[in-house]
Amino acid sequence: MSKKSIAYLGPPGTNTEQVALKYDSQAHLIPFPSVSAVASAVDTGIAGEGVVPIENSLEGSVTDTLDLLIHESRLLICRELVLDIENHLLVKPGTSAADLKLIYSHPQALAQSRRFIERCYPKAQVVAALSTAAAVEDMMASKEPAAAVGNSRAAELYGAHVLARNIQDRSPNVTRFVVLAAQDHSPTGRDKTSLAFTFADDRPGLLHEVLGKFATHSINLAKIESRPSKEALGRYIFLIDMEGHRQDKLIGEVLDAVKVKTSFFKVLGSYPKYQEGS
Numbered sequence: 216m217s218k219k220s221i222a223y224l225g226p227p228g229t230n231t232e233q234v235a236l237k238y239d240s241q242a243h244l245i246p247f248p249s250v251s252a253v254a255s256a257v258d259t260g261i262a263g264e265g266v267v268p269i270e271n272s273l274e275g276s277v278t279d280t281l282d283l284l285i286h287e288s289r290l291l292i293c294r295e296l297v298l299d300i301e302n303h304l305l306v307k308p309g310t311s312a313a314d315l316k317l318i319y320s321h322p323q324a325l326a327q328s329r330r331f332i333e334r335c336y337p338k339a340q341v342v343a344a345l346s347t348a349a350a351v352e353d354m355m356a357s358k359e360p361a362a363a364v365g366n367s368r369a370a371e372l373y374g375a376h377v378l379a380r381n382i383q384d385r386s387p388n389v390t391r392f393v394v395l396a397a398q399d400h401s402p403t404g405r406d407k408t409s410l411a412f413t414f415a416d417d418r419p420g421l422l423h424e425v426l427g428k429f430a431t432h433s434i435n436l437a438k439i440e441s442r443p444s445k446e447a448l449g450r451y452i453f454l455i456d457m458e459g460h461r462q463d464k465l466i467g468e469v470l471d472a473v474k475v476k477t478s479f480f481k482v483l484g485s486y487p488k489y490q491e492g493s
Contacts, residue, residue, distance in 0.1 A: 218243040221394075222253045222262035228348030228369030234298040234392045235266040248345050250279040254288045257395055266296070270391040273384060274326045280393070281442055284483050285411050285452055292409055292484030294394035297491075302328050302383045305351055305363045305375040312378055315339050317357060319350035320364035323390075328364050331382040336362075351375055391489075399461075399484035406460040407437060408485040410470070413444055413452045415478035422453065428472050432465060434458060452479065460485040 219239060224231040225246020235244055245262055247253045253265040269280045284292070302324055306315070318325070318332060319342045325332070332341065339362075344350035347365040351373045354363035362378060363369075370377050400406070414421055429436055438456040459466040461482055474480040 219264070220245060220262040222247050222256035222265040224248075224250060224253055224267055224346055226346065226348045226352065228351060228365065228372045229346045230298060230300055230366060230390060231266055231268060231346075231392060232348070233366065233368060234296045234390075237298065238266065238294070238296055238394065248349070250277075250283055251287065254283055254290055254395060257290055257397070258288065263396065264293070265290070265395040266392055267395065268323070268390050269295075269393045271300070271323055271327065272387065272389040274323055276440060277323065278442070281454065282445075284409075285442065285454075285481065286445065288395070290395040290397065291399040291482075292393045292486050293396040293398065293400045294486050295407070295489045296392040296394065297489050298390050298392065300327070300383065300388040300390050301366060301381055302364050302388070303367060303370065303377045304328075304331075304379040304382050305354065305365050305370050305373075306361070306378045307355060308374070308376045310360055310362070310376070310378075314360035315362050316359045317342055317354075317361040318364065319344050319353045319357075319361060321345070321347050321350060324350075324364045327384060327388055328382045330384045331379075335379075348372070393484075393486075400486040402460040402462050402485070403487045405488050405490075406458070406463075406485055407456055407488050408459060408461050408466065408470075409454070409456050409483040410473075410481065411452050411454050411483060412473065412477040412480045413450065414476070417449075421476070425473050425476055428469050429455075429457060432469055434466065434469060454483075458488075 219242040257265040350363040435458045441451040444450040
């Protein structure tokens with residue numbers, strides 16, 4: 216029996232790889248350099264599923280993933296995964312803290328550790344990388360004294376030394392990931408549904424009318440936010456995470472009622488709510 220293939224935001228040593236291993240330690244994991252590349256791998260059949268970050272408790276949503284789901288992909292969310300993130304400052308063995316001139320990492324990890332960097336290394340140049348693991352590769356290849364914000368697995372994989380541990384601004388620092396696939400998950404009785412929508416016109420009370428559909432039927436909204444529509448300044452797409460599965464009779468009826476009032480409507484997937492230990 217062949218192993219399941221899972222694409223993830225790589226290279227090896229990223230937090231996404233760590234959560235993918237937690238999700239299915241027996242799967243064949245395939246690293247890709249961007250969120251869009253992960254989705255393309257699933258779209259073309261290179262992998263059956265793809266794991267990407269979508270939200271961090273300190274820095275909010277991962278816009279690359281949201282924009283992919285809204286505008287660029289027909290893939291659906293079939294699972295959500297959660298990982299406690301520990302950011303460490305990694306250096307080449309023998310590098311002195313006083314000599315650091317560059318600090319590499321993914322923009323999310325840099326933002327999560329902003330206070331530490333500003334306090335301890337205010338003169339260091341901060342350099343964005345495609346991922347936390349790619350940042351460690353960049354750091355190890357740097358001719359200038361450099362550091363990278365990454366995790367302990369990346370340190371082990373690339374032979375880096377941990378100069379400082381748990382440098383994130385606050386703890387807990389938790390990231391939510393989603394598993395993307397051609398189909399979402401069948402109902403479990405403990406589910407969430409994510410959707411995106413916008414309106415053709417802009418008039419007072421329009422969003423309130425839509426949200427009222429959920430309130431009237433006692434459907435709990437776990438999250439609501441907006442993203443630019445990319446069509447015009449001041450035009451937004453609204454994103455909602457709600458309790459329930461799109462195949463549930465009541466949920467389906469409410470979604471149909473909301474769809475009628477929108478000019479763009481897209482269900483991003485129904486999937487089991489994450490439970491600690493799952």
